Structures are given as C-alpha cells and as structure tokens.
Amino acid sequence: xxxxxxxxxxxxxxxxxxxxxxxxxxxxxxxxxxxxxxxxxxxxxxxxxxxxxxxxxxxxxxxxxxxxxxxxxxxxxxxxxxxxxxxxxxxxxxxxxxxxxxxxxxxxxxxxxxxxxxxxxxxxxxxxxxxxxxxxxxxxxxxxxxxxxxxxxxxxxxxxxxxxxxxxxxxxxxxxxxxxxxxxxxxxxxxxxxxxxxxxxxxxxxxxxxxxxxxxxxxxxxxxxxxxxxxxxxxxxxxxxxxxxxxxxxxxxxxxxxxxxxxxxxxxxxxxxxxxxxxxxxxxxxxxxxxxxxxxxxxxxxxxxxxxxxxxxxxxxxxxxxxxxxxxxxxxxxxxxxxxxxxxxxxxxxxxxxxxxxxxxxxxxxxxxxxxxxxxxxxxxxxxxxxxxxxxxxxxxxxxxxxxxxxxxxxxxxxxxxxxxxxxxxxxxxxxxxxxxxxxxxxxxxxxxxxxxxxxxxxxxxxxxxxxx
Amino acid sequence: xxxxxxxxxxxxxxxxxxxxxxxxxxxxxxxxxxxxxxxxxxxxxxxxxxxxxxxxxxxxxxxxxxxxxxxxxxxxxxxxxxxxxxxxxxxxxxxxxxxxxxxxxxxxxxxxxxxxxxxxxxxxxxxxxxxxxxxxxxxxxxxxxxxxxxxxxxxxxxxxxxxxxxxxxxxxxxxxxxxxxxxxxxxxxxxxxxxxxxxxxxxxxxxxxxxxxxxxxxxxxxxxxxxxxxxxxxxxxxxxxxxxxxxxxxxxxxxxxxxxxxxxxxxxxxxxxxxxxxxxxxxxxxxxxxxxxxxxxxxxxxxxxxxxxxxxxxxxxxxxxxxxxxxxxxxxxxxxxxxxxxxxxxxxxxxxxxxxxxxxxxxxxxxxxxxxxxxxxxxxxxxxxxxxxxxxxxxxxxxxxxxxxxxxxxxxxxxxxxxxxxxxxxxxxxxxxxxxxxxxxxxxxxxxxxxxxxxxxxxxxxxxxxxxx
Numbered sequence: 001x002x003x004x005x006x007x008x009x010x011x012x013x014x015x016x017x018x019x020x021x022x023x024x025x026x027x028x029x030x031x032x033x034x035x036x037x038x039x040x041x042x043x044x045x046x047x048x049x050x051x052x053x054x055x056x057x058x059x060x061x062x063x064x065x066x067x068x069x070x071x072x073x074x075x076x077x078x079x080x081x082x083x084x085x086x087x088x089x090x091x092x093x094x095x096x097x098x099x100x101x102x103x104x105x106x107x108x109x110x111x112x113x114x115x116x117x118x119x120x121x122x123x124x125x126x127x128x129x130x131x132x133x134x135x136x137x138x139x140x141x142x143x144x145x146x147x148x149x150x151x152x153x154x155x156x157x158x159x160x161x162x163x164x165x166x167x168x169x170x171x172x173x174x175x176x177x178x179x180x181x182x183x184x185x186x187x188x189x190x191x192x193x194x195x196x197x198x199x200x201x202x203x204x205x206x207x208x209x210x211x212x213x214x215x216x217x218x219x220x221x222x223x224x225x226x227x228x229x230x231x232x233x234x235x236x237x238x239x240x241x242x243x244x245x246x247x248x249x250x251x252x253x254x255x256x257x258x259x260x261x262x263x264x265x266x267x268x269x270x271x272x273x274x275x276x277x278x279x280x281x282x283x284x285x286x287x288x289x290x291x292x293x294x295x296x297x298x299x300x301x302x303x304x305x306x307x308x309x310x311x312x313x314x315x316x317x318x319x320x321x322x323x324x325x326x327x328x329x330x331x332x333x334x335x336x337x338x339x340x341x342x343x344x345x346x347x348x349x350x351x352x353x354x355x356x357x358x359x360x361x362x363x364x365x366x367x368x369x370x371x372x373x374x375x376x377x378x379x380x381x382x383x384x385x386x387x388x389x390x391x392x393x394x395x396x397x398x399x400x401x402x403x404x405x406x407x408x409x410x411x412x413x414x415x416x417x418x419x420x421x422x423x424x425x426x427x428x429x430x431x432x433x434x435x436x437x438x439x440x441x442x443x444x445x446x447x448x449x450x451x452x453x454x455x456x457x458x459x460x461x462x463x464x465x466x467x468x469x
Numbered sequence: 470x471x472x473x474x475x476x477x478x479x480x481x482x483x484x485x486x487x488x489x490x491x492x493x494x495x496x497x498x499x500x501x502x503x504x505x506x507x508x509x510x511x512x513x514x515x516x517x518x519x520x521x522x523x524x525x526x527x528x529x530x531x532x533x534x535x536x537x538x539x540x541x542x543x544x545x546x547x548x549x550x551x552x553x554x555x556x557x558x559x560x561x562x563x564x565x566x567x568x569x570x571x572x573x574x575x576x577x578x579x580x581x582x583x584x585x586x587x588x589x590x591x592x593x594x595x596x597x598x599x600x601x602x603x604x605x606x607x608x609x610x611x612x613x614x615x616x617x618x619x620x621x622x623x624x625x626x627x628x629x630x631x632x633x634x635x636x637x638x639x640x641x642x643x644x645x646x647x648x649x650x651x652x653x654x655x656x657x658x659x660x661x662x663x664x665x666x667x668x669x670x671x672x673x674x675x676x677x678x679x680x681x682x683x684x685x686x687x688x689x690x691x692x693x694x695x696x697x698x699x700x701x702x703x704x705x706x707x708x709x710x711x712x713x714x715x716x717x718x719x720x721x722x723x724x725x726x727x728x729x730x731x732x733x734x735x736x737x738x739x740x741x742x743x744x745x746x747x748x749x750x751x752x753x754x755x756x757x758x759x760x761x762x763x764x765x766x767x768x769x770x771x772x773x774x775x776x777x778x779x780x781x782x783x784x785x786x787x788x789x790x791x792x793x794x795x796x797x798x799x800x801x802x803x804x805x806x807x808x809x810x811x812x813x814x815x816x817x818x819x820x821x822x823x824x825x826x827x828x829x830x831x832x833x834x835x836x837x838x839x840x841x842x843x844x845x846x847x848x849x850x851x852x853x854x855x856x857x858x859x860x861x862x863x864x865x866x867x868x869x870x871x872x873x874x875x876x877x878x879x880x881x882x883x884x885x886x887x888x889x890x891x892x893x894x895x896x897x898x899x900x901x902x903x904x905x906x907x908x909x910x911x912x913x914x915x916x917x918x919x920x921x922x923x924x925x926x927x928x929x930x931x932x933x934x935x936x937x938x
Contacts, residue, residue, distance in 0.1 A: 033538060072502065089568050115500070118501060
C-alpha cells in the first residue's frame with residue numbers, strides 16, 4: 001500500500017512536524033492563558049507510565065514523597081543570591097487573594113528549594129535526622145517568552161527531589177545516584193540514549209555548585225536536556241540555616257541536593273523516535289501496546305478474542321472494531337499514535353488461520369508487515385515488545401553516533417549534530433562566542449565518557465556542543 | 470501497662486486533639502503562606518493509597534485522565550453567573566508574570582469547570598464524541614479565612630471529574646454512578662460510613678442543578694462532607710457553547726457533570742477513626758500495615774525475618790530495630806501513627822516460640838494484646854487485616870446510629886449529633902433559622918434512605934441536619 005504522509009516531512013520542517021504530530025496524535029494543545037498546555041488523554045497516559053516507572057525508582061532509592069505548597073512568600077526566593085537572579089524574571093506573582101490585596105506577594109513556585117529548605121531547617125536538628133530524602137510530584141510555573149508544547153510551557157509537571165546530608169561526599173554521591181536513576185529511566189523506559197555529563201558554570205542551575213545533565217539528540221540533531229541533578233553545596237543551607245548537631249554536638253551546615261525530570265521528556269520522546277508517519281512509542285510508555293483492527297464486521301469476534309488473549313498475557317491491548325471507518329484511515333491513526341504493534345484481521349486471514357502483524361518501528365524498512373499464525377499471536381507479542389524497545393534505542397544511538405563530530409576548535413563547529421571538542425580549547429570565552437552562533441556547551445565529560453565530578457582545570461575534559469531546545 | 474495519653478483527650482477539646490494528632494503522627498504542618506499545608510511523608514503516603522484506589526475506580530468506569538492548566542483567564546470565571554458568585558471571593562489572582570503586569574489577570578484555578586468547558590466546546594462536535602469522560606488529579610486554590618489542616622486549606626489536592634453527555638438522563642446517571650464510586654471508596658477503603666443524599670438548593674455547588682453528597686459523622690458528632698457529585702444541567706454548556714450534532718444533524722446542548730474528592734477526606738479519616746492514643750488507620754490506606762518491634766537487640770534477627778515473612782505475604786511491613794530508644798516510647802509512636810497491627814518480639818517470647826500481637830483497633834477494649842505462635846504469624850495478619858477494617862467501619866457506624874435523632878421540628882434540634890427531620894417541616898426558611906444556630910441541612914434523603922434524584926415538593930424527604938466542618 002503506497003501511502004501519502006499525513007504530516008509535514010521532518011526533513012522539510014521539523015518544528016512544523018512536531019506541532020502537527022502532537023495535534024494529530026491527540027497528545028496536547030495550547031491552553032487559553034499564554035504558554036499553558038492542556039495534556040490530552042493520550043499524552044497524559046504516557047506521563048502516567050513515566051511517573052509510575054520513575055516513582056518506583058525514587059522510592060527504591062529510599063526517598064519519601066511529600067507535598068509542599070504551590071504559593072511561596074516572595075521573600076523566600078530572595079534569600080539565595082544566584083537563585084533569585086535565575087528565577088526572578090520567570091515567576092508568576094499572586095498579588096490578590098480572597099478579594100484583598102496581599103500584604104506580601106506570593107510567588108507561584110518555579111521550583112521548591114526555598115520552601116523545602118525552610119522546612120528542612122526545622123525538621124533537621126541532629127545527625128540522626130540525616131540523610132533527609134524527599135521527593136514531590138507537582139506543577140511549577142516559569143514564565144516562557146517562546147512557549148512550545150512539552151518543551152517550554154509556562155506551567156509544567158515534574159518531580160523534584162530534595163535531600164539533605166551530613167557531608168559533601170554523601171550529597172555528591174546522592175546527586176550522582178539520581179543522575180544514574182534518570183539514565184536508567186531514559187534507557188529502559190524511554191529508549192533514549194543520552195550523554196551524561198556535568199554542566200559548565202555558565203549553564204548551571206541557579207544556586208548549584210554542580211549540575212549533572214542527560215542530553216539527548218533529537219531527530220533534527222539538536223540537543224534536549226532530559227533531566228538534571230544538582231549538588232547545591234551549602235548554598236541553601238546557609239540561606240535557610242539548615243544545620244545539624246554532630247555526634248560531638250558541633251553545629252554543621254547540611255549539604256543539599258535537588259533533581260528533577262519533567263513533562264519535557266515527552267517532547268524528547270516525540271522528537272527522538274517519531275517519524276514522518278507519527279509517534280513511535282517505546283512499549284513501556286505506550287498507552288496501548290498492541291491494537292487489533294477488525295478489517296470487516298465478520299472478523300470482530302476473533303479480533304475481540306485476540307485482544308483478550310493479549311490482555312491475559314499482560315499486554316495493554318485495544319480492539320478497534322470501528323469497521324464503518326475506512327480501514328486505511330484507522331491504520332493511519334494508530335500509526336500516528338505510535339502504537340508499537342498492530343494486528344489486522346480480515347476474512348481471508350481468518351480462513352487461513354493467520355493474522356497480519358505490523359511493527360510500528362519497522363515501518364518503511366520494507367519488513368513491517370508479516371503474517372503469523374493466529375493461534376499464539378498474543379504470546380508472540382510478549383517476546384517482540386522488548387525487541388521493539390531495543391530497536392528504537394539502537395536506531396537513536398546509531399543516529400547520534402553518525403551525527404557526533406570530533407573537532408579541535410570553535411571554527412570547526414558549523415551545521416548539524418553534536419560536536420566533541422577539548423574543553424581547554426573552548427573555555428568560558430568560547431562559550432560566549434558559541435552563543436552568538438546559537439550553540440551551547442551541553443555538558444562536559446571525561447574523554448572516556450565518565451561523568452566528571454569535579455571541574456578542575458587539570459581534568460582534560462571534552463565539551464559536547466550543540467544547538468539545543 | 471498503664472499509659473498516660475500523649476494527646477489532649479478528645480472529650481476535653483476535640484479541635485486541640487485534632488491539631489496534636491496531626492503534628493505528633495507527622496501527617497502535615499502549616500506552610501509559610503497563610504492557609505497552605507505541607508503534607509509530610511506519613512500523610513502523603515495515605516493520600517497515595519487513596520489516589521491509587523480511586524484512580525482505578527475512575528478508570529474502570531471509563532474515564533481518561535488529563536491535565537488542564539492551573540492558570541485560567543479571569544474572564545472564563547465570569548461566564549456562568551452562579552459560578553462567579555460562588556468563587557469570586559475565594560480566588561487567588563496572578564497579576565504579574567515574567568516581570569510584567571499581565572494584560573488580563575489570571576486566576577489560580579479554584580476548580581476547572583470553566584477551562585474544561587471551553588475545551589469541551591472545541592472537542593465535542595457530534596453525538597459520536599459523547600459521552601466525554603475526563604478526570605484530572607490536581608491542586609486547586611481557594612482562599613480560606615479560617616484554615617485548618619486537611620479540612621480547609623487555601624491549597625488542596627483533589628481529583629476533579631468532568632463529563633459531557635447527550636441527555637439529562639445520561640448525565641444524571643453518570644453523576645449518581647460517581648456518587649456510588651465515592652461511597653465504595655468510603656466504605657471499602659476508608660472504612661467510613663456516610664449518609665448519601667442530595668444537597669438543598671442553598672448548599673448546592675455554584676452552577677449545579679443538583680449536588681449529591683456523602684456526609685460522614687466525625688467523633689465529635691459533627692458532619693464532614695466527604696465528596697460531591699454535581700449534575701450541572703446545561704448551565705456550563707450554555708456559558709461555553711458545548712453542543713453537538715444529533716444523528717439527525719440538529720444542534721443540542723450537552724448536559725455536563727463534575728465530581729471531586731480531595732485531601733479533605735484525610736481529615737475525615739483522622740476524625741472518624743482516631744482515638745485518644747492517636748490515629749487508627751484502615752489497612753487499605755495504612756503506609757505501614759504491620760510493624761515488628763524488636764524489644765531487645767538479640768531479637769532483631771527474628772524480628773527482621775518476621776518482617777520479611779509479612780512482606781512476602783503482600784503486607785506493607787516495617788521493622789523497628791531501634792532498641793536504643795525505650796520500648797514504651799516506640800510503642801506509643803506507632804500507636805500515634807495508627808499502624809493497624811504491631812508485633813512485639815522479646816527474648817522470652819522467642820524462647821517460647823511466640824510473639825506478642827497488638828491490634829490498634831482494640832486498644833483499651835482490654836483485648837488488644839495476644840500471644841500467637843511465631844510460626845505462621847505473617848499469614849495470620851493476612852486474615853486479620855480485613856477484620857480490622859470491618860471493626861473500624863462497624864464502630865463508626867454504631868457511633869453514628871447512636872448519635873442520630875429523629876425529630877419533628879426545628880425546636881428539637883439542640884446539642885450533638887445528626888438530626889433527621891421531615892424536609893417539609895424545615896424548608897428554606899428553616900435553613901436560615903438553623904444557620905443562626907450554626908446547624909445546616911447536610912443532605913436530603915428518601916425516608917427509606919435512597920438518594921433522591923429530584924427535589925420535587927411531592928417527595929416526602931428527610932433532612933439530615935448537623936453542625937459541620
């Protein structure tokens with residue numbers, strides 16, 4: 001079946017493709033207030049899967065979920081100098097409540113280091129109260145001048161972890177632990193390979209001593225920051241007096257961390273795996289992992305039976321028995337939505353005891369349609385889903401490798417892709433020059449790929465440079 | 470062991486008891502901005518259990534989760550007359566964002582009928598788009614003059630369902646379906662008996678044609694509204710032009726509903742089951758269902774083994790091996806936290822192959838401590854947890870029945886409890902008089918207890934009257 005793409009081709013206009021696929025796959029749309037987003041059922045179900053997977057990992061590493069207030073006294077944000085500088089231009093301010101002008105304006109949280117730091121200063125008294133390992137799932141608001149669905153919205157959803165420790169070593173260890181938890185999520189759940197590294201001073205979180213990041217390469221070869229983990233040193237402890245008594249009864253400042261992953265990763269998911277025919281969802285986050293299309297009314301009963309068989313095998317399966325709608329249009333819609341596996345059951349298949357089986361990840365590799373025996377088709381999917389996950393990951397990794405270039409100096413940085421350059425050849429001055437060409441240093445890594453814990457000048461680090469979202 | 474209560478006695482000062490138990494069980498505390506709340510790990514874990522149980526029921530009844538923006542243009546709230554009247558005095562208003570004064574102020578959502586109604590008007594075109602069954606988990610802000618943790622906080626967490634239907638019949642059916650889902654949650658998860666009925670016109674949700682409510686009786690015999698479901702008629706459809714084409718291609722207005730349960734139910738949970746020794750948690754929402762206290766260091770290994778046995782049996786179990794802290798203080802703390810089952814394992818128990826077993830729900834009925842064989846103790850808990858649930862429910866029901874009085878007229882309404890009076894003897898005028906005495910009509914029911922779908926004068930209804938939170 002030759003098929004006309006229903007989307008603008010990625011190579012023609014990637015941002016336009018992105019907008020269209022979000023609309024046509026019914027993921028999200030703009031809210032009425034500028035920069036806000038309505039997440040529709042298909043998009044929200046993906047977020048729920050990400051939440052479940054990440055929440056389990058956060059709990060498994062010893063953190064407790066909590067909930068802190070949305071509205072924060074303006075004075076709280078003023079307490080840490082770099083933090084106020086970083087966030088003041090972005091905040092939404094509540095000036096009126098209950099019909100009256102407020103004595104002190106309240107800020108809609110752009111992040112919660114301040115309000116949680118204030119509580120930590122009360123909750124932590126002794127070394128026995130440490131480490132304190134908290135996390136919350138929440139919405140935050142940061143005013144966006146150039147909003148874009150999922151990637152930059154004035155309000156977004158995320159988890160933010162906040163922890164306090166007795167020593168720098170423990171806090172850095174925690175920061176790197178969560179950095180690795182995020183990497184696990186990216187690889188095993190989202191099938192997204194990322195470059196793990198540390199941000200430069202210029203790109204650091206406001207108030208952090210070190211920021212670790214995971215940078216994914218999108219299909220247009222631009223970078224997207226998928227998650228960050230911050231070692232905050234004693235900056236917030238000083239600002240909010242978060243201290244503890246040692247066993248020897250000396251007062252010491254805590255070392256704190258924070259780390260977050262947001263609905264932005266859904267943008268990364270779309271732009272890492274999506275193709276000219278729509279989304280391609282990794283099975284772990286696909287709201288429907290396998291759809292069964294009854295081609296004709298007379299094949300609905302067997303299609304329903306196969307759907308039940310799939311469900312019994314633990315697969316999120318859905319029957320499409322809408323035989324009044326032309327078959328081609330239905331197939332296109334499920335492709336747009338990125339469902340990993342599609343069954344098509346027609347009368348001829350049924351007579352032969354087979355079913356047509358389509359892998360979304362193989363579309364237009366010429367091998368996506370197969371005919372397999374109807375008996376046992378449900379079990380076959382159980383084995384194929386992990387293969388689809390791996391295939392998506394490998395495709396993304398191969399694309400990144402093909403588009404990563406080793407360079408020696410700024411002059412060579414031109415055009416598409418990631419550029420690996422010696423950090424010693426770039427430096428802060430180089431970053432400023434790169435910014436003029438719309439490039440930025442995404443992160444610094446050791447030459448062999450490890451994450452550098454310290455940014456000492458002796459370390460001969462590699463800078464990853466790219467245009468970014 | 471004779472034990473001095475660590476809390477103010479409920480009979481001495483119930484509001485004081487409430488504050489103390491929330492603080493000492495580490496459930497929540499006040500946030501820095503007036504009326505806001507910090508939900509601590511123990512409180513939030515309870516909320517997570519409630520969310521999981523309710524979310525499953527919402528999905529099982531065909532609803533999809535979505536997420537709509539926190540910030541709503543002020544003009545949206547103005548579109549439905551009763552809605553604006555009900556919510557205007559309560560809203561928090563964002564006037565500045567991104568460093569600038571906004572052209573139109575944004576309201577922090579007090580509820581989302583308006584912004585969701587606006588989307589429904591775009592999403593619904595044809596009868597084929599109906600019913601539209603949405604739900605979201607979100608935070609909302611309503612300015613509170615007399616805040617109280619969980620019961621009335623300026624920000625609270627909830628789910629809000631929003632649905633649109635072709636006919637009044639279907640919309641009313643949906644409203645009652647969710648009313649019953651809430652009842653199922655109250656009975657089977659929270660072990661709270663409630664009176665199900667319809668609100669009077671005076672007590673209705675702003676913009677609703679009918680509001681159905683579940684009213685629980687707290688231990689001080691005051692009423693608490695545990696959840697509400699609203700049939701909104703065509704009020705929001707008219708305001709937001711939510712209409713559809715019938716099969717005959719006529720335009721018709723949709724009939725919409727909304728329904729919500731919030732973190733307020735945690736307040737209800739505390740005040741329904743808690744006693745002078747602390748919380749008493751129904752097993753379904755207890756973050757820890759069984760705790761194992763090692764009395765002495767030498768019983769830690771067997772205590773740990775029992776904890777693992779409990780976990781293997783699917784029970785949320787925790788080991789308390791903190792033998793440096795006096796045993797009595799630890800027992801008191803677990804009682805405060807309301808853990809349903811407590812094991813105490815001392816050297817003498819161990820020698821005899823037994824373990825002491827304490828049911829929190831039987832505290833001070835003189836039968837709470839038993840000695841049972843250590844072997845198979847884990848499995849015993851599996852059977853006992855449902856009994857604890859039932860016991861809590863039955864106690865609450867018996868207390869409500871003992872404190873419910875049938876009366877004929879307003880003059881008889883005095884003192885504690887629920888009063889059942891013929892609605893024909895009260896009426897709107899009676900409601901005003903009752904309000905002067907701080908009583909309100911909590912809901913109207915049929916004499917046999919069914920929920921009245923219509924409030925026609927012919928219906929000989931019973932009014933439930935009480936003081937309320």
